[in-house]
Amino acid sequence: xxxxxxxxxxxxxxxxxxxxxxxxxxxxxxxxxxxxxxxxxxxxxxxxxxxxxxxxxxxxxxxxxxxxxxxxxxxxxxxxxxxxxxxxxxxxxxxxxxxxxxxxxxxxxxxxxxxxxxxxxxxxxxxxxxxxxxxxxxxxxxxxxxxxxxxxxxxxxxxxxxxxxxxxxxxxxxxxxxxxxxxxxxxxxxxxxxxxxxxxxxxxxxxxxxxxxxxxxxxxxxxxxxxxxxxxxxxxxxxxxxxxxxxxxxxxxxxxxxxxxxxxxxxxxxxxxxxxxxxxxxxxxxxxxxxxxxxxxxx
Amino acid sequence: xxxxxxxxxxxxxxxxxxxxxxxxxxxxxxxxxxxxxxxxxxxxxxxxxxxxxxxxxxxxxxxxxxxxxxxxxxxxxxxxxxxxxxxxxxxxxxxxxxxxxxxxxxxxxxxxxxxxxxxxxxxxxxxxxxxxxxx
Numbered sequence: 001x002x003x004x005x006x007x008x009x010x011x012x013x014x015x016x017x018x019x020x021x022x023x024x025x026x027x028x029x030x031x032x033x034x035x036x037x038x039x040x041x042x043x044x045x046x047x048x049x050x051x052x053x054x055x056x057x058x059x060x061x062x063x064x065x066x067x068x069x070x071x072x073x074x075x076x077x078x079x080x081x082x083x084x085x086x087x088x089x090x091x092x093x094x095x096x097x098x099x100x101x102x103x104x105x106x107x108x109x110x111x112x113x114x115x116x117x118x119x120x121x122x123x124x125x126x127x128x129x130x131x132x133x134x135x136x137x138x139x140x141x142x143x144x145x146x147x148x149x150x151x152x153x154x155x156x157x158x159x160x161x162x163x164x165x166x167x168x169x170x171x172x173x174x175x176x177x178x179x180x181x182x183x184x185x186x187x188x189x190x191x192x193x194x195x196x197x198x199x200x201x202x203x204x205x206x207x208x209x210x211x212x213x214x215x216x217x218x219x220x221x222x223x224x225x226x227x228x229x230x231x232x233x234x235x236x237x238x239x240x241x242x243x244x245x246x247x248x249x250x251x252x253x254x255x256x257x258x259x260x261x262x263x264x265x266x267x268x269x270x271x272x273x274x275x276x277x278x279x280x281x282x283x284x285x286x287x288x289x290x291x292x293x294x295x296x297x298x299x
Numbered sequence: 300x301x302x303x304x305x306x307x308x309x310x311x312x313x314x315x316x317x318x319x320x321x322x323x324x325x326x327x328x329x330x331x332x333x334x335x336x337x338x339x340x341x342x343x344x345x346x347x348x349x350x351x352x353x354x355x356x357x358x359x360x361x362x363x364x365x366x367x368x369x370x371x372x373x374x375x376x377x378x379x380x381x382x383x384x385x386x387x388x389x390x391x392x393x394x395x396x397x398x399x400x401x402x403x404x405x406x407x408x409x410x411x412x413x414x415x416x417x418x419x420x421x422x423x424x425x426x427x428x429x430x431x432x433x434x
Contacts, residue, residue, distance in 0.1 A: 029347050167345045174341040174348040192305040195349040212310040212353065276308040 001026055002047060002147065002179065007056035009042055016042050018203045020056070024196070027177035029169070031194035031211075033184060033283075038200045040183040041080060041151055047181065048077040048149050060147065073102060075147035076140045080155075082132055084124040090135055091120040094142065101143040109142035115164060130156040137165050141172065148172075149181045154189050166193055191279045199283070207286055215276050218285065221251045223264060224271035233267050240285045252277070252285045303344065311346060315354035316361075323363050323374055324385070330376040334364060 002024040009017040017039045024030045034040050045051040047058055049065035049072055058064070060071050084093055098104040113120065116134050118127070124135055133156050140148060148169070154162050170193065172178040184190045190197070191211075198208040207214075218240070223229075224247050237260065241252040248271060253260050257274065264272055277285070301322070303314045322328045337355065341348040355372050358364045361384065366372045400410065 028349060163345065167342065170341050170345050170347065174338040192311070193345070193347055195347045212312050212350070215308075215310045216313075276310065278308055 001061060003059045005057045007046060007053045007058060009046060009053050016203050020205055022198055022205060022208050024179060024181060026179050027173055028196055029173060029180040029194045031182050031184065031190040031197040032200060033187065033197055034200035036185065039203045040200055044149055044151050044183055048075060074145055075149065076143055076145040077149045078136050078140055078151065078153060080151040082136050086125065087123060089121055089123050090118060093124060093139060097139050097143055103144040105142055105144050112138050112141060130158060133157055134161060141168055147179045151183050153182060187279045187283060214282060218252065218254050218277055218282055219257060219260060220275040220277055221253050222248055222271060222273040223269045224248045225269050230267050236263055312350045312354040315351065316357050319358055320363060328374050330374050332374050334372040336371055
């Protein structure tokens, strides 16, 4: 369990993170989403103990992370910009990892070699950007961490590799309850594997929820009535957004599907359709509801 | 086993629940047959195991499957409660379809003959199976 409590971080008097409190359960894949400059990377670096927060606490299984090698041995962070020692081959890097991580699994490293198909005698610096990222994943998966923290992990990977990496990730989550924290601004990328999402904006958590619950709680509704729209209905529904398309109204409504349906149907609409929203749409409307400017959040 | 639409608006766990219901109702997976384990399914389909777990829990609470500790999840033999719930949903769909048909000019007689046709093709099918089996 990763537990953050009222974490604050400043850079040169500028507040970057403001009272961040949330938890990540073991075996969960948590998607940390947000705009550019929202503080995602800073937050990740605090969680893995690279940066130190000014206020608040970060605990992993009840232990502090910062300068705590016992905890750090069990977690791997793949940063946005990768780092390998200059002139090191994959094999040498693997040896280095083996020394650092007690849970390193050499057998797995050999197994994964077939999957990634890279030459271990070659220097990492000679590889392309995407291949280097593959090396990072290869090393991370071989180290068998309990916690894997990924910053924009899929950038630069082709669709085939992306799928392979996701599959490996899922396997480790299913088999050994690995906890994964992924930051991304690409909503489609995380929508299919995360079970929990948190939205970070301007250094604060705006929203944090089970992804399915999030989707079950907000709907796109198309309705048309014989006469005009009953005012009482609009009052009873929690409408986040409204659009008029001829006589058909498009509403974004919050609430449980059955309740919304029952309420709307009691007014006997001539057209009635209810659709779930995509994560991207949820973003747009939730942000709109919170008074944030959509253009600033979606990239 | 089956395909899910990861790009669909419908939550993945709901899609899973619906697919399994369909398979159970059509008896593709039969009573007391074991469902794939959460791990295998997660691995095969690249779906978050927690999502699958949730779908199984939902199926269990709706009475479609039961789980044995340490053994996995199994299909529940025909359950009264589950079919009742399904019946309500189907009735709703039927209502919508029939009202649309009436609007489009179908007559009561048309619908009745259609009903007859459906009854013969599905109900008849089962009876045929049984009689041919006993012969």
